[in-house]
Amino acid sequence: MPLPHLLLFLHISFFIIAITISYGPLLLLRLAYQTDEVGNIRGLALVHSRLGPVTFLMYLFGGIFGGLTAISFGFDLLAPWLVIAYIAFAIAVILGVTENRTWPLRLAEAVRRTPDGPLTPEIQELFMNRRTVAVLAIDIAWFFLIIFDMVIKPFS
Numbered sequence: 001m002p003l004p005h006l007l008l009f010l011h012i013s014f015f016i017i018a019i020t021i022s023y024g025p026l027l028l029l030r031l032a033y034q035t036d037e038v039g040n041i042r043g044l045a046l047v048h049s050r051l052g053p054v055t056f057l058m059y060l061f062g063g064i065f066g067g068l069t070a071i072s073f074g075f076d077l078l079a080p081w082l083v084i085a086y087i088a089f090a091i092a093v094i095l096g097v098t099e100n101r102t103w104p105l106r107l108a109e110a111v112r113r114t115p116d117g118p119l120t121p122e123i124q125e126l127f128m129n130r131r132t133v134a135v136l137a138i139d140i141a142w143f144f145l146i147i148f149d150m151v152i153k154p155f156s
Helices: 003-033 038-049 052-072 080-097 099-112 121-128 130-152
Strands: none
Touching: 003 038, 003 052, 003 099, 003 121, 038 099, 052 080, 052 099, 080 099, 080 130, 099 121, 099 130, 121 130
């Protein structure tokens, strides 16, 4: 396998792993929330709260292999679509280490001290407050932007 193709494979693979680790538990937590039972959320929340460092590394490796892929294919590193990708990736990392890192930690702490039974107002607020819902919507839209940029390569 030629080196550029191997690097591209690693770039895509690490991002798929990172997205799966990021959003798989979040989807399951949203489904568990619908049961209105703390016990159904607790295990998922405790696991999800520990995934932050691994998730960050997967995104970081995806970004590193993306840069190496661009170099190995001889892309202009200042091509507009790559500049868009750098900015979008930086913003996604900032969201990831701030908003997306603190929410699972707060949820894990809340379910850790709450007995089994119906969801408390505190846990309901963690799922339904406007900021949490807005960040999730921005995250999903952001991934669409990044994928659009990588596939269409606008302004090139």
